[in-house]
Amino acid sequence: MLKVYVAGKYSADNVLDVLKNIGHGRKVCADLFALGFSPFCPWHDADFIIHNPFHIFNTQSFRDYCLDWLKVSDVLYVISGATTSTGVLAEINLANELNIPIINNIIDLKAYRRNYEMDRCKNSIS
Secondary structure, three states: OOEEEEEOOOOOOOHHHHHHHHHHHHHHHHHHHHOOOEEEOHHHHHHHHHOOOOOOOOHHHHHHHHHHHHHOOOEEEEOOOOOOOHHHHHHHHHHHHOOOOEEOOHHHHHHHHHHHHHHHHHHHHO
């Protein structure tokens, strides 16, 4: 499966918008999973806090662990409208540094997967 790091808005200036961002990100990841991709879903880290409210977590630890997953991903998928987020911009910068393709729509992501799988197939034959 193509390993897709999904980037999108998370933070907001109020809790309702944070929850909306989490819900939207999780839905996009679930949709990608249903289409046969292997998405990394940064919004699942909310469960670390919800289910472990007394652990001492910090924002930088979450950013670092997410970027570690980006480093081993095949592609960065940026949710529409998310490029104003400072976190997403950092993920885009890292993907550019590592030559990880950046895609922002499902049609291009499906096309990328077709080419990726054909290349892998050709390489396994030769």
